[in-house]
Amino acid sequence: MTTAEVIFDDISKFYGEVLGVNRVSLRIPPGITSLVGPNGSGKTTLMNLLTGLILPDRGSISVLGVSPRDPETMMRFTGYATQYDAAPRWATGFEFITTGLLLFGCSRAEAEEKAWKALEWVSMTEAAHRKVAAYSKGMRQRVRLAQAIAHNPQVLVLDEPLNGLDPLVRAETIALFRAWAAEGRHVILSSHVLQEVDVISDQVILIANGMIVAEGEIRGVREEIHDHPSQFVIRCRDASRIAALLFNEDHVTEIKLNDDRQGMLVLTKDREQFARALSRIALAGHEIDGVVPADENVDALYEYLIGGGR
Amino acid sequence: MTATISFRARQACTIARVELRRAFFSKRSFWVYLLALFPAVVFIGHGIEAKIDRQRWSAKGFTPAALLDGIKQGETSEAVRGRLGTPVSDEKWDHRRRVLREGSGKDSEPRVWEEKREQRRRLTYFDGRRRADLWFENGVLRSKSIRPLLNLEEDRQVFAGLFQYFYLRLAIFFGCLGIFMNLFRGDMLDKTLHFWFLAPIRREVLLLGKYAAGLVAAVVIFTGGALLCFAAMLWPHDPGEVQVYWQASGLSHAFWYAAAAALGCVGYGSVFLAAGLLLRNPIVPAATLLLWEAINGFLPATLQKVSVLYYLQSLCPIPAPMDNSAPAFIRMLLSPAEPASHFWSVAGLLALTALVLVVAARASRRIEISYSTE
Numbered sequence: 001m002t003t004a005e006v007i008f009d010d011i012s013k014f015y016g017e018v019l020g021v022n023r024v025s026l027r028i029p030p031g032i033t034s035l036v037g038p039n040g041s042g043k044t045t046l047m048n049l050l051t052g053l054i055l056p057d058r059g060s061i062s063v064l065g066v067s068p069r070d071p072e073t074m075m076r077f078t079g080y081a082t083q084y085d086a087a088p089r090w091a092t093g094f095e096f097i098t099t100g101l102l103l104f105g106c107s108r109a110e111a112e113e114k115a116w117k118a119l120e121w122v123s124m125t126e127a128a129h130r131k132v133a134a135y136s137k138g139m140r141q142r143v144r145l146a147q148a149i150a151h152n153p154q155v156l157v158l159d160e161p162l163n164g165l166d167p168l169v170r171a172e173t174i175a176l177f178r179a180w181a182a183e184g185r186h187v188i189l190s191s192h193v194l195q196e197v198d199v200i201s202d203q204v205i206l207i208a209n210g211m212i213v214a215e216g217e218i219r220g221v222r223e224e225i226h227d228h229p230s231q232f233v234i235r236c237r238d239a240s241r242i243a244a245l246l247f248n249e250d251h252v253t254e255i256k257l258n259d260d261r262q263g264m265l266v267l268t269k270d271r272e273q274f275a276r277a278l279s280r281i282a283l284a285g286h287e288i289d290g291v292v293p294a295d296e297n298v299d300a301l302y303e304y305l306i307g308g309g310r
Numbered sequence: 311m312t313a314t315i316s317f318r319a320r321q322a323c324t325i326a327r328v329e330l331r332r333a334f335f336s337k338r339s340f341w342v343y344l345l346a347l348f349p350a351v352v353f354i355g356h357g358i359e360a361k362i363d364r365q366r367w368s369a370k371g372f373t374p375a376a377l378l379d380g381i382k383q384g385e386t387s388e389a390v391r392g393r394l395g396t397p398v399s400d401e402k403w404d405h406r407r408r409v410l411r412e413g414s415g416k417d418s419e420p421r422v423w424e425e426k427r428e429q430r431r432r433l434t435y436f437d438g439r440r441r442a443d444l445w446f447e448n449g450v451l452r453s454k455s456i457r458p459l460l461n462l463e464e465d466r467q468v469f470a471g472l473f474q475y476f477y478l479r480l481a482i483f484f485g486c487l488g489i490f491m492n493l494f495r496g497d498m499l500d501k502t503l504h505f506w507f508l509a510p511i512r513r514e515v516l517l518l519g520k521y522a523a524g525l526v527a528a529v530v531i532f533t534g535g536a537l538l539c540f541a542a543m544l545w546p547h548d549p550g551e552v553q554v555y556w557q558a559s560g561l562s563h564a565f566w567y568a569a570a571a572a573l574g575c576v577g578y579g580s581v582f583l584a585a586g587l588l589l590r591n592p593i594v595p596a597a598t599l600l601l602w603e604a605i606n607g608f609l610p611a612t613l614q615k616v617s618v619l620y621y622l623q624s625l626c627p628i629p630a631p632m633d634n635s636a637p638a639f640i641r642m643l644l645s646p647a648e649p650a651s652h653f654w655s656v657a658g659l660l661a662l663t664a665l666v667l668v669v670a671a672r673a674s675r676r677i678e679i680s681y682s683t684e
């Protein structure tokens with residue numbers, strides 16, 4: 001039985017001591033799916049795992065029912081445009097794509113026809129017969145995209161495909177992704193800016209420090225980010241009194257008192273109101289020794305993703 | 311089933327075609343050509359020198375062979391010159407020695423050194439085939455050597471030594487290291503290996519395609535180099551003599567040298583391909599293997615068979631000359647184990663290669679793309 005999903009089941013990958021991704025489980029349906037996270041969060045690692053370039057330390061992956069350990073089967077319907085800015089020095093853009101297609105068993109004429117079509121898709125026909133080594137960065141990126149789509153894959157994996165493209169080409173490329181997704185294919189792409197992809201994505205996956213932070217339809221993820229409560233640790237003498245006062249504020253969603261009654265953990269939906277409330281309490285004569293944000297990392301991440309990075 | 315096998319074979323051919331370019335023209339392995347051509351250059355140099363000597367000496371006229379053979383110890387240089395005529399070369403020099411003066415240094419006499427001069431001279435005559443070198447001391451013949459200007463037997467021995475000690479042990483060894491270690495590592499260094507991994511091919515097919523490309527390049531370069539060297543060795547000799555040798559055993563010698571060179575590429579190629587997959591640093595496997603092949607002669611017979619050199623040496627038509635004055639340790643190090651028959655040598659080498667390739671194929675399934683750490 002083949003499934004129409006890309007499935008990560010409890011995947012972990014370590015590079016020696018360094019964490020790549022940790023215990024990731026995902027089911028990715030057809031359509032445009034964006035992996036979003038800051039640099040070093042594990043986007044490339046996930047994509048390399050998906051395409052078999054690296055092997056997981058634990059867990060299993062299935063791409064439409066096929067394991068990445070079987071590239072002979074899987075790569076027939078999978079295309080991957082990597083982040084690696086390299087292409088064989090010897091080839092022209094056209095030869096490069098044609099050679100790849102020969103490995104699919106195409107005849108030379110067929111391979112050349114498909115290669116040309118792929119170059120047309122990415123508007124690269126003019127430079128087709130120049131050496132890849134002499135291309136600009138954006139042109140190399142487009143040729144890699146053309147190479148990934150030349151064999152008409154069902155699953156298309158693209159690592160930061162919009163990076164470094166000029167606005168015109170970017171719009172064309174996005175239109176291409178949409179058209180592919182509309183045909184019921186998987187288009188999985190990555191970006192470190194949510195804004196860049198949120199309008200085109202059917203679903204987004206937010207990733208940070210090798211872990212999935214949120215996944216789902218873009219609207220849901222956005223709301224979750226907005227509603228995400230901030231956490232603060234408060235050190236004080238009279239913890240129970242202050243807790244009672246804070247509990248009256250409606251932006252506070254949860255309070256956990258420390259066992260020693262010398263402090264507490266507060267979850268609030270609104271940092272500014274929380275700050276005002278704290279100063280009111282302090283002015284009323286209650287002693288507060290210190291306030292420390294407890295989840296600065298996650299906050300900063302969301303700020304970054306929503307704020308658009310760069 | 312047959313469809314997939316022929317399909318995979320075609321994939322391997324496509325890979326081999328692409329990789330062949332890299333194997334032949336990679337800047338990283340340019341020095342491979344130097345290794346392969348070095349022995350030929352040595353023999354061509356030797357041949358040119360002999361030809362030039364012959365031409366120069368022939369211009370001065372030949373001395374009858376009987377006269378050369380008639381020269382006796384104790385004759386004076388003048389007598390020899392008188393009988394044989396002008397030599398093709400006549401060199402004179404003074405030899406100085408410091409000796410104790412007669413009687414000095416005895417009975418508490420002080421030692422007194424004096425300089426003694428001897429006149430030395432070398433006359434060279436040429437009878438069209440052999441050169442005679444006559445050494446005189448103070449005008450009296452002390453020693454003579456008469457030998458052919460070019461000695462096929464001797465050159466074949468030199469070739470045998472060069473082939474076994476330099477070509478098999480060093481040139482093909484390091485040449486294959488350069489070519490085959492580069493097949494995967496070069497792609498890794500260029501950051502292009504993932505293109506192969508992202509094609510619908512089994513890793514084993516990729517491995518075989520790359521191995522085939524390396525093998526074609528190595529065999530062309532090194533078998534070509536060996537045959538070129540063999541031709542260069544024969545070239546200055548008398549065509550009649552060469553033809554006799556060629557018909558008697560020359561053809562089969564050339565064949566087995568070429569076969570040993572080609573099989574050397576087959577064997578070392580597979581080993582270095584596997585090493586390039588299993589290990590990051592080429593120095594370590596190279597040093598280990600070189601050591602292994604060197605000490606191989608000391609090992610028990612079963613272990614000796616796990617070395618490429620063992621089979622290659624068995625294939626060589628002439629045992630390499632061994633200078634008996636070489637230190638015992640060196641002699642032991644270089645002494646070949648009891649050779650296997652040609653059939654078993656080829657079979658053994660191919661079996662060893664197949665085994666190594668199976669190990670490499672297993673390793674290839676586990677390689678990951680990791681460009682940053684290279």
Ligand SMILES: Nc1ncnc2c1ncn2[C@@H]1O[C@H](COP(=O)(O)OP(=O)(O)OP(=O)(O)O)[C@@H](O)[C@H]1O
Nearest residue numbers: 015018019020038039040041042043044045680682
């Ligand atoms: N080959 C490698 N060797 C060691 N560590 C690695 C390797 N590749 C990735 N890592 C580490 O794994 C983590 C995830 O890296 P990854 O490349 O997946 O991030 P990313 O989200 O793609 O980042 P970017 O936006 O910069 O492309 C990082 O901490 C990185 O340092």
Ligand SMILES: [Mg+2]
Nearest residue numbers: 043044083159
């Ligand atoms: Mg990345």
